[in-house]
Amino acid sequence: MIKLLFFGRLGDSAATAPELFKVSEGLTPSAVRDALAIEHPLLVEALLEPQVLVSIDRVIADWNQPLTDGCELAFLPPVTGG
């Protein structure tokens, strides 16, 4: 399984999204996003915005980077600190 995290406004859209996702051969962040589309269309719409980044195990990653069992996948909207 992989752990899913949604930050900022993505968290609101992900209120009913799963916290864990079953890992399969060749799974990538974009494949996870696509798999969420049926049950969480609003969330996926938000994830498709070009400024949304992903991190794997707390390192910024590519949407096509393979995911491994036990990893933590986070979806990060544009930041607003300071």
Add this chain to the structure above:
Amino acid sequence: MSRRVVVQSEDFDLADEYRRLCELDAAIGAVVTFCGLVRDCQEQARIDSLTLQHYPGMTEASLNKVVVAAEQRWPLHGVSVIHRVGALLPSDQIVFVGVASSHRAAAFQAADFLMDYLKTHALLWKRVESDGQRSWVETRDSDERALQRWTQGSTPP
């Protein structure tokens, strides 16, 4: 070079942070400090409270990266960055940037650079509460434009 990067919910003491930078070494001739406060309005709407969300570990790493970029640009003796997270109220201190250098130009410029990059690169998300309504703060074009003066002829962090 001393580097202090902290993400915390507690408040910080400006005098303590200033003293820490002054006491690093005797070659320091300039200390510039900046403290950001929570404003009571956003886009002309009154704010009751502000909540800062962070990603433990990754937020600290993103702040550290910005500090390293400043260290590579200016001859600095010490940098402190403190960012508060969690629930805050108008007038609360939210962010501290302090820079110690031998001369003032480097200290002023590095502090300015750190704030510009922190606004756009630190992994933090602000949510405001106003009249019982919660909303996430949108990024501002002006924050992105502020970076342009630092990126001409160099690689951004």
